[in-house]
Amino acid sequence: MIEPVITAWKDRHRSVSGHQGAYDMREIVNAILYQGRTGCQWAYLPHDLPPKSATYYYFAAWRDDGTDQVIHELLRCQVRERARRLEDPTLVVLDTQSVHVTAGVPASTTGHDPAKRVPGRKRGLAVDVLGLVIAVTVLAANTHDNAAGIILLDQIAEHAAGTVRKALVDQGFKNQVVMHGAGLGVDVDVEIVARNPQVKGFVPQPKRWRVEQTYGILILHRRLVRDYEHRPSSSASRVYWAMTHVMTRRLTGANTPTWREPQAVAA
Numbered sequence: 001m002i003e004p005v006i007t008a009w010k011d012r013h014r015s016v017s018g019h020q021g022a023y024d025m026r027e028i029v030n031a032i033l034y035q036g037r038t039g040c041q042w043a044y045l046p047h048d049l050p051p052k053s054a055t056y057y058y059f060a061a062w063r064d065d066g067t068d069q070v071i072h073e074l075l076r077c078q079v080r081e082r083a084r085r086l087e088d089p090t091l092v093v094l095d096t097q098s099v100h101v102t103a104g105v106p107a108s109t110t111g112h113d114p115a116k117r118v119p120g121r122k123r124g125l126a127v128d129v130l131g132l133v134i135a136v137t138v139l140a141a142n143t144h145d146n147a148a149g150i151i152l153l154d155q156i157a158e159h160a161a162g163t164v165r166k167a168l169v170d171q172g173f174k175n176q177v178v179m180h181g182a183g184l185g186v187d188v189d190v191e192i193v194a195r196n197p198q199v200k201g202f203v204p205q206p207k208r209w210r211v212e213q214t215y216g217i218l219i220l221h222r223r224l225v226r227d228y229e230h231r232p233s234s235s236a237s238r239v240y241w242a243m244t245h246v247m248t249r250r251l252t253g254a255n256t257p258t259w260r261e262p263q264a265v266a267a
Contacts, residue, residue, distance in 0.1 A: 001078070001248065002029070002071045009067055023050040031055040033245050036238055039222025063237040072240040073159075075247040076132050082251065088163040089128035092156060094177075095170060095211040096124045096148050098141045101227045109232055111142030115172075121227045121235065124148035126156055126167070129207060131214045132247070135159065136239045138232040149177035153188060162186040168193050168208045218242050 006025045015021075031049040035042070042052040049055070062068045077087040098118035101110050105121075112119045118141055126135040135155035137148055149169060156164050167181060167190045181190035193208050204212070218224050221242040229235045249255070 001251065002074065002244075005067065005071050005074060009062075013061075021054075023054050025058075028055055028058045032059055032241055036221045036223045036241050036245065039225065039228075059237070060234075063233055068237050068240045068244075072133070072244050072247075075244055075251065076134075079132060079247050079250055080128070080130065083130060085130070086163070089134065090163055091166045091168070091207070092126045092128055092134050092164055093168045093208050093211040094124070094126050094149055094152050094173065095208075095215070096122050096145050096172065097215050098122045099225070099227050105227060105230060109140060109230075111140035113141040116141075121232065122148060123235070123239065124152050125211055125214060125239070126152045127211045127214045129210055131210045131217070133214065133239065133243045134164075136236045138227075138235040145172040146174055146176045149173045149190075150180045153177070153181050153184060153190070156188065157184045157186050164188055166191065170205075170208065171195065217246060221245070 003025075006029070010021075010025065027050050031045055032055060034040075034049060035045060035055075042056060045052060045055060062071075080087055080089075098113040098116045099120050099122075100118060101120040110120055111122075113122060120141045122139050122141045122143055124135075124137040124139065124145075125133060127133055135152045137151040137155070139148055139151075153167065156167070162185075164186065165188065167188050169177060169190060169192055171192060171194055173190075173192060178190040178192065181188035193205050195205070196203070218239060221238075223238055224242060227235050229238065
């Protein structure tokens with residue numbers, strides 16, 4: 001499904017000698033998806049996959065020129081069309097998630113979220129009603145949700161072809177985000193969904209719970225349980241690749257194989 005994108009990229013990036021590389025592009029993509037799913041270190045990629053040097057080269061190149069987003073958008077449109085929806089949504093849901101970082105992540109890109117008591121980074125997502133990612137931003141954890149919301153709205157206005165008319169957010173976002181949405185050229189109506197104070201415990205909010213579901217799906221990819229990336233752009237790329245993995249499985253009906261052997265039938 002994504003071979004045409006990769007092939008076109010290779011044609012645009014031919015080496016001076018004309019050498020096309022020693023590794024199959026499908027295996028490069030497999031290595032990126034494997035690392036995202038398992039969370040292993042670059043040096044511990046299995047020997048039947050391309051080595052770190054080749055895999056990281058393509059991961060960084062596709063991150064920097066936006067090829068990872070092109071692949072993600074291609075699959076997202078296919079998933080929405082299969083669900084009998086237009087390619088671009090009219091409603092999105094915004095939310096943030098604070099995650100811990102590992103040793104070695106530059107302190108200049110991290111902070112401490114006082115509300116959630118998490119030192120690290122903050123991921124911001126905008127998803128549609130199917131839970132598909134529309135926009136991603138990664139900031140220091142001490143950044144207010146308003147800043148994440150404004151960046152996400154700007155990305156939506158730029159990439160969603162002006163179709164988005166409404167955005168749902170929780171009470172962590174304030175009026176600044178509402179006013180920014182109204183001031184965009186596409187005029188996005190930002191609605192703060194307030195929780196009913198009379199209800200105790202966790203109660204899913206209609207439509208807004210989709211973004212929580214997406215966060216839960218992303219955490220199944222162990223590379224996203226913590227933020228291991230030195231660059232926030234790499235962290236955002238990991239989200240796109242994780243959703244690419246999810247969407248390819250949805251489109252093909254494939255299941256993740258298990259190591260468990262089927263139980264023997266008793267005689």
